[in-house]
Amino acid sequence: MIETHYDAEAAVRLGRDVLAHEADAILAAAKRLGDTPDFALAVKAVLGCRGRLVVSGVGKSGHIGRKLAATFASTGTPAFFVHAGEAAHGDLGMITSDDIVLGISYSGETQELLMIVPILKREGATLIAMTGNPNSTLAKHADLHINCHVEREACPLNLAPTSSTTVTLALGDALAVACLSAKGFSKEDFARSHPGGALGRRLLIHVRDIMRQGAAVPRVTADIRLLDAIREITAKHIGMTAVVDADDHVIGIFTEGDLRRLIEKVGDVRNLVMRDVMTPNPHTIGPDELAASAVKALEAHQCNQLLVVDADGKLLGALHMHDLMDAKVI
Structure with a gap:
C-alpha cells in the first residue's frame, strides 16, 4: 500500500x-x-x-x-x-x-x-x-x-x-x-437536440402545452355576485377567476389579492357584483407564445396568473406561475 x-x-x-x-x-x-x-x-x-x-x-x-x-x-x-x-x-x-x-x-x-x-x-x-x-x-x-x-x-x-x-x-x-x-x-436548433434540458424546455414548450383548459379554468360573468365568484376561485385552485361576456370573451379578472384589498377597503362585500370589482382589460397571452414569454410577462406585470386568449380575445385557458415551475421552464 x-x-x-x-x-x-x-x-x-x-x-x-x-x-x-x-x-x-x-x-x-x-x-x-x-x-x-x-x-x-x-x-x-x-x-x-x-x-x-x-x-x-x-x-x-x-x-x-x-x-x-x-x-x-x-x-x-x-x-x-x-x-x-x-x-x-x-x-x-x-x-x-x-x-x-x-x-x-x-x-x-x-x-x-x-x-x-x-x-x-x-x-x-x-x-x-x-x-x-x-x-x-x-x-x-x-x-x-x-x-x-x-x-x-x-x-x-x-x-x-x-x-x-x-x-x-x-x-x-x-x-x-x-x-x-x-x-x-441557432438556439432553437440546439433545443431540438436537447428537449429534456433547461434550454429545450425554455425554447420548445409553448403556452398551450402547459396551460389549464376547459373546466379547470375559473370563469364567471360580470353580473354574478362576488360571493359566487369566490366559490369559483376556491374550486379551481388558481387564485383568480376570469370575467367573460356571453360569448366567452375576456372582459376582466379578479384575484385573491383583489379580494383582500377589497375587504380592507369596504369590509362587507356580500352585495357586490363582479362588474363593480373586477380589473378590466387584464394581461393576457396567446396559446402559441413560448412558455418563456409567459415568464417574462408575469415578471413584467408582477402577477402570478395570466389568461390565455385567442386572437379575438376569447378565453382559451389560464396559466399560473406554478404551472411554469412544474414544467421546469423556471
Whole structure:
C-alpha cells in the first residue's frame, strides 16, 4: 500500500499548478492553430460531409472521443463514436465512404487505429487525425492532421495523460464550434437536440402545452355576485377567476389579492357584483407564445396568473406561475 502524506496547502498549490499548466497548453495550441491549413480544411470537410462524423480512439483518447462525438451530434453534425478495437472486429461495417473518421491518438502510433487505416483508405472515407506528433504514422496517413502537441503533461511524473487530453478536447470543441457557426446553428436548433434540458424546455414548450383548459379554468360573468365568484376561485385552485361576456370573451379578472384589498377597503362585500370589482382589460397571452414569454410577462406585470386568449380575445385557458415551475421552464 502506498503511504500517503496529505498536506492541504500542497494539494491546493499543486491543483493550481495543474490548471495553469493545462491553460498554458491550450493557449499554445491556439497560437499555432493557423500554422497549417489543416484545421480550416477539417472544418470545410465536416461541413461538406454527406455521411456522418465517426470519432474513434482507444483509452483516454477514446474517452475524449466519446465526448467530442456527443458535442458534434448536439450541435448539428451527425456523429457517433466507434472504439478502434471494436472497429477491427466488425464495427467497421458502420463506416461508409461518405463518412469522415476523426481518429484520436496522442502518440499517433496506436495499433488499433493504425490497423483500420488501410480499410478506411480502401473504403474511401476521409481520415482526420488528432495527434501530438505530426510525423507519426497516423498523421502521415491521414488526409488532414490537427496537432495536439504539448510540451509536457501536467502530471508531475509526466506520464498520466492530462494536458494532452485537455488540449485534444479543446481542439475538438473548437472544430465543433467552428462547424456550428458556419452552419448558422441557432438556439432553437440546439433545443431540438436537447428537449429534456433547461434550454429545450425554455425554447420548445409553448403556452398551450402547459396551460389549464376547459373546466379547470375559473370563469364567471360580470353580473354574478362576488360571493359566487369566490366559490369559483376556491374550486379551481388558481387564485383568480376570469370575467367573460356571453360569448366567452375576456372582459376582466379578479384575484385573491383583489379580494383582500377589497375587504380592507369596504369590509362587507356580500352585495357586490363582479362588474363593480373586477380589473378590466387584464394581461393576457396567446396559446402559441413560448412558455418563456409567459415568464417574462408575469415578471413584467408582477402577477402570478395570466389568461390565455385567442386572437379575438376569447378565453382559451389560464396559466399560473406554478404551472411554469412544474414544467421546469423556471
